[in-house]
Amino acid sequence: MKLPIYMDCHATTPVDPRVLEAMLPYFTTEFGNAASKSHVFGWRAEEAVEAARAEVAALVGATAREIVWTSGATESDNLALKGVAHFARQQTGKAGHLVTCKTEHKAVLDALHALEREGHAVTFLEVERDGRLDPARVRAALRPDTVLVSVMHANNETGVVHPLAEIGRITRAAGVLLHCDAVQSAGRIPFDVEAMEVDLASLSAHKLYGPKGVGALYVRRKPRVRLIAEIDGGGHERGHRSGTLNVPGIVGFGKAAALAQAEREAEAPRLLALRERLRAGLLAGLDHVEVNGSLAHRLPGSLNVSFAYVEGEALMMAVKDVAVSSGSACTSASLEPSYVLRAMGVPDDRAHSSIRFGLGRFNTEEEVDHAVRLFVEKVKKLRDMSPLYEMAKAGIDPATVAWGEE
Amino acid sequence: MPYSTKLLDHADNPRNVGTLDPAAPDVGTGLVGAPACGDVMRLQIRVSEAGVIEEARFKTFGCGSAIASSSLVTEWVKGRTVADALTIKNTDVARELALPPVKVHCSVLAEDAIKAAVADWRRKRAGPQPVGGAAQPADARPDGAAAPARTGAAERSPVR
Numbered sequence: 001m002k003l004p005i006y007m008d009c010h011a012t013t014p015v016d017p018r019v020l021e022a023m024l025p026y027f028t029t030e031f032g033n034a035a036s037k038s039h040v041f042g043w044r045a046e047e048a049v050e051a052a053r054a055e056v057a058a059l060v061g062a063t064a065r066e067i068v069w070t071s072g073a074t075e076s077d078n079l080a081l082k083g084v085a086h087f088a089r090q091q092t093g094k095a096g097h098l099v100t101c102k103t104e105h106k107a108v109l110d111a112l113h114a115l116e117r118e119g120h121a122v123t124f125l126e127v128e129r130d131g132r133l134d135p136a137r138v139r140a141a142l143r144p145d146t147v148l149v150s151v152m153h154a155n156n157e158t159g160v161v162h163p164l165a166e167i168g169r170i171t172r173a174a175g176v177l178l179h180c181d182a183v184q185s186a187g188r189i190p191f192d193v194e195a196m197e198v199d200l201a202s203l204s205a206h207k208l209y210g211p212k213g214v215g216a217l218y219v220r221r222k223p224r225v226r227l228i229a230e231i232d233g234g235g236h237e238r239g240h241r242s243g244t245l246n247v248p249g250i251v252g253f254g255k256a257a258a259l260a261q262a263e264r265e266a267e268a269p270r271l272l273a274l275r276e277r278l279r280a281g282l283l284a285g286l287d288h289v290e291v292n293g294s295l296a297h298r299l300p301g302s303l304n305v306s307f308a309y310v311e312g313e314a315l316m317m318a319v320k321d322v323a324v325s326s327g328s329a330c331t332s333a334s335l336e337p338s339y340v341l342r343a344m345g346v347p348d349d350r351a352h353s354s355i356r357f358g359l360g361r362f363n364t365e366e367e368v369d370h371a372v373r374l375f376v377e378k379v380k381k382l383r384d385m386s387p388l389y390e391m392a393k394a395g396i397d398p399a400t401v402a403w404g405e406e
Numbered sequence: 407m408p409y410s411t412k413l414l415d416h417a418d419n420p421r422n423v424g425t426l427d428p429a430a431p432d433v434g435t436g437l438v439g440a441p442a443c444g445d446v447m448r449l450q451i452r453v454s455e456a457g458v459i460e461e462a463r464f465k466t467f468g469c470g471s472a473i474a475s476s477s478l479v480t481e482w483v484k485g486r487t488v489a490d491a492l493t494i495k496n497t498d499v500a501r502e503l504a505l506p507p508v509k510v511h512c513s514v515l516a517e518d519a520i521k522a523a524v525a526d527w528r529r530k531r532a533g534p535q536p537v538g539g540a541a542q543p544a545d546a547r548p549d550g551a552a553a554p555a556r557t558g559a560a561e562r563s564p565v566r
Contacts (some may be wrong), residue, residue, distance in 0.1 A: 206566060309445055313469040317417055329444050330469035335508060336443065349441035385423045385473065387465040388447040403440035 002329035003321045004366045007299060009207075009358035010156050010184060011325060015252065016209035016361070021210065027249035034245045035236060038393060045247045048216040052254025058334035059257040060182065060201060060291045062218050068240040069250055074107040075199060075230075075383040076202035079241065080179045081111045081150060083199070083227025085120050088147040090228065095119040096147035101133045102343040103147065103157075105181055107202075108150050121145075131160035131344045135167045148177040153185035153196075157327060157340040157356055158293035159302020161189065168197030174190050184208050187260030188299050193218055199225050205249065206282055209361060210256030217241075267361060272300035274359050274368050279303055281372030288392070292327075292346055292354055301359035302340075306350040306376075309389035309398075310382040315355060318378040319405075322371045327354040348397070349360035349388075408446050408505035409470065416474035421481050424463040426450040436520040445472045445512065449519035451483060451491075459483045459491055460528025464519075475516040477501050489523050510553035 006014070015023075026048060034049045036042025053064040069129030070076045081098065088096045100112055102124050112322050123141045127133050138149055141300045154161045164180060171178040179200040185191045186201075187208035193201055201218040205211055219225050219240065230291075233242025282289055288308035304327070307315060329336030329352060337351035346354075359368070383389040388398045409417075428435045439446040445468030448514055452461035462480040466473050478499055483491040499505070499513035 243465070309467060309474070311468050314417070315412075317470040328469070328508075329467055330471075348444075352441070352444035385420060385465050386445055386467045387437065389466045390425065390465060398441050398446075403446075404438065405409070 001364070001366050001370060004323055005321060005363070006323045007357050007359055007363065007367075007371060008323050008325050009360035010159070010356060011358070011361050012206045012212065013209045013317045014362065015178065015206075016256060016259060017297070018259060019210055019252045019255045021309055022254040023248045026251050027374060028248075032247070032260070034247055045245075045393065047256075048251050048354060049245055051126070052250045052257075055258045055261075056203065056216050057218075057255040059191075059261050060186055060203070060218055061194045063171060064219070066193075066221050067220050068217045068219055068237045069245055070215045070217055070241055071213055071246070072206075073105075073181065073204035074215075075149075075152045075241075076204075076215045076217040077107040077179075078111045079227065079230050080200040080219075081108065081148070082115060082181070082201060082230055083113050083240075084148050084177060084225070085118075086228040086236065087226050089120075094145070094206055095121065096251055097121040097123070097143050097145045099123045099125065099138060099141045099146060099149040101137075101162075103133075103155055103340045104150065104152055105183070107155055108152070108181055112150070127343055127346050130297070131155060131340075132297060133167070135160050135163055135170055138167050139170050139174075142174050142176060145223065146176050148179055150179040150181070151184075152181040154182075154189070154299050154302075155293070155340060156184050158185070158304045158344075159299035159358075160293040161185065161297045161299065163297075164196045166229050168199040172197040187257065187264060188271075188301070189264075193220070200227075205253035205256055208260045211249050211252040214238045214253050215244050216253065219404045231302055268300045269361075271359050274363060274365065275301055275303050275357075275367065278357060278359070278368045278372060279305070281369065282375060283374035285372065292341055292350075293331060293344060301363075302358075303357040305355055305357075307340070308350065308353055309392060310379050311352050312354055312381055315353075315375075315378060318382060319371075319374045322374060324358075325356045327356065328352045347399070413471060413474045413503040413505070416477040416503070417470035420473055420477040421463075422463050422477065422484075423465065426452055426461065426463050427464065431530055432527075432563060434523040434525070434530070436519040436522025436524070436526060438522050439472075439515050441467065444468060447472060447476050447515050447519045449476060449479065449523045450515075451488075451523045451527060453488060457488050459486055467541070468512065468515075471503070471505055471512040472515060473511045474503055475505075475518065478502060479516045479520060480487070483520060488527070491520055492524060492555075549566065556562055 032041030032045035034045040053067045057064045057067050071276040125137045177199040180198045181202045182191050183204045203216040205214045231242050290306045292304040312328030313330035327341050329335045329337045341351040426433045434451045447466045451459045462483050464476040466476045496513040514559040524551045543553045
């Protein structure tokens, strides 16, 4: 077993060696610009880009012509939301209304805040305590001027999966576009733009064992979704996104998508078993451990737990050999605890104690067992020096104490 | 985040972790911070008749910097007079541990903890007061520790 162990697959995943192998020629011998129409270098690059486009399209049940390459999912989210809102405004002459939920990724929330500053109206829906968005809230939020609803498929902090198909039925019936940030779900659980009636979807290569710096936006053609490009230039990607294509990155994304599609059915149950092994081990070794968010509706490799009375960053410092992340304020520049956990009604002290585990393709049972041992040992050590744990053991609930601040 | 060797040493091998009897007359207990803010520090001192801190113990819920800050001040207050301990400033702690700017509030908490522990000890030493005095502070708690001090709120708010 090699240390440190990586268990932060919501943040990124390593490039699969098979993906790297597919990419390598496109840095050297096949270096052509896919937009060069006059020679074989360009033709070969274009051919590779189109093959990858078909592979990424197939992963999400789309056709190749519906895939627009971007630099990553943040750009995809911005292009989808601003592109649709700006097009609607151009058509109607009026700013429109958009709907999302409070636990979305910052790329969605901040793009929508930017649209608010331009005069668009945005509704940020509450989620339930299990982290899921109730489709009834979406239905209730729709207005005559609503142009788009944006709901992620699976959450990046908790792994909780939203009832996307139900939401898709509602938006389709209402004639409102549905954008989905499918970054965490595509390739991990079934995500299909037809079955879920999604009109725009943001995807990223590096969450599915592809390279960083390449993403895609699915844009439905039937019925056709129109949007205004954010980046002006040579008119690449049918005018949706100008800029020379990242050919090696795109080839890698294509290969990664093909592998995910071929291997997902075998990989998902394996990851679920590892996740449950991790969860069972932590719960067996420690008291006061709580899972944040729905367990039933969750990505197979995802686990978000709070180890009460222990602060997340201190725990990560203590468990040096396992790379995870935390919703604790101490790990964020803003010094605020996770807004996702907060939106779910998780109290701040529990958010400070949260750890996110993200298991992936290359994790093993041995690694999970080692992580369990380390976390149990270090949580106990930190609890021994936690005044809150001492209070709890003495029968005083720290939540009932009148703390001085805030 | 790049932490200093000293900080990592205190976080990994904290000194003087533990609990002194909060009811003992020669023990002062300071409990500062709040769980919702992600850090709670409890500093306890045992003070001799001559006013010298003979023993110091801490327990902290918080990040590595908070644990290191409290560990460090237990070492610093030991052997000092109460008056001398009160001269320890948060900036001294921040400098010693090379706290990054976002962690400076941990050192503020450590300074607050010293003040709160000394205040608790002084309250006990002053003994029962006439009516209207502070014999039974309104913030006394069942475990004998003082309620968390409301110090530092103004200083800390900018970094929150």
